[in-house]
Amino acid sequence: MDTRQLQTVVAVADSGSFAGAARIVNLTASAVSQQIQALESELGVLLFDRNKRPPQLNAKGEELVRAARSVLQTMTEARMAISGGRTAGVLKFGAIRTVSMRLVPLAFAGMRSLYADLSFDLTVGMSERLMADVAAGRLDAALVAEHVGVPGTLSWSPVMSEPLVLIAPPDASDRTEVELVRSLPFIRYETDVPLARQIDTELSRLGGSVKEIAVANTMPSVVGMVQAGLGLAIVPKISFLDARPGTLVCRSFCNGAITRRLGLVQRQVSSRSEVLNALRQTMYGVVNELGLDALSPGQPEVAAVSAMTVD
Structure with missing residues (x-):
């Protein structure tokens, strides 16, 4: 061989x-x-x-x-180390859609000062598929939502925690969370993950059955429909950080009790460990800059968001 x-x-x-x-x-x-x-x-x-x-x-x-x-990756890195070269090559990275637009690009940019010869190949997809790609070696690592069933060959390190937030059109600023749920139609983010089912359960608890007016499979589309005045939605905080002032009303959903944790999944034994550790540290800084909660390994989740208005 x-x-x-x-x-x-x-x-x-x-x-x-x-x-x-x-x-x-x-x-x-x-x-x-x-x-x-x-x-x-x-x-x-x-x-x-x-x-x-x-x-x-x-x-x-x-x-x-x-x-x-x-x-092959180990041999490439060994060759670089022996020759006195710098870490190079392509980092094949996966990310769920909501973090692929700001968090991950900013983290890649931050890595340039550490590894000037490193390039990036980003794959955007669902957490379950991205984990399968990491396990199969098609990706070096991925930023995914927390999963109960992480394969034994992989490790998952927490990076951030973010609250779910109720967003509504700007003309609904005088209404409470419960009033919004009971009076406005619902825009659903179509994805088969446990968090989506939890949102449905909490919505039912707040206002009985909700009237669904639209379904979309991307967060930007959901946020756009809310901004257009179509109805309300429940979304992660990171999905509307770029919203124009005055285009959304935001309310803490269930007093900030429902959050999702995102983390870096990689193989237990990886020749990219050094680079991935640096990437994770860079992500912590980006998460803090974005006003979200960074989670280092072993740190408890912080779940809190105050009522807010994007204006």
Whole structure:
């Protein structure tokens, strides 16, 4: 087994086909196939299900790809250290949508002063899928919402806690939280996560059944509908930090009792540990700058938000 074979099998995983891998590693498709066959012969196992077209990695193949990514990254960093070079390469990072617009870009910018030769590849998605990508080695790490079932191969470190806030059109500034829930139609953020179900439960407790007027699958769309006067919504605080003055009325939802925690998920053993530790520290600073609650490992969650008006 050599690094060229490892690079090839990773290229197949990333491109989805032998032909795609050939373009990445600058070989012919037949040469890629020969390298994979040689690797399978050396390991004594099949790595691909060749009954499918194109052939797909099986469980053993997925396991090898995860190990190959780690080995290749370690070799790259070792080469840099021995030659006296600086940390370089691409940090493959994932983030949920609400933190991908300000928090993560600001953290990347902060990292430039520490690692000038480092570049970034950002993937935006749902927490569950991002964690799967980290576990599979497709991402180095991701900023995701807290999950109960974090796989044993991953670690989750808290970064921030933020309250959920009720937002309403500006002409509703004279109404209380309960009055808003009972009088305005509801704009729902369509996502299948436990927090969404908790919001539904609390809304029912406050005002019985709510009249749903719209559904959207992005936070900017939800906030935009509220600003347009369509109704109210329950959103994380970070989602409306850029709202123009006077376009929203905000109320503490359930007295700030409902929060969500976000954290950095990474593999237990990662060649990127140093860079990821620096990124997490940078994120703490950005979170504080944004007026949110930074959470270092072991720190208890702080859940508090006062009634506020964006004006």
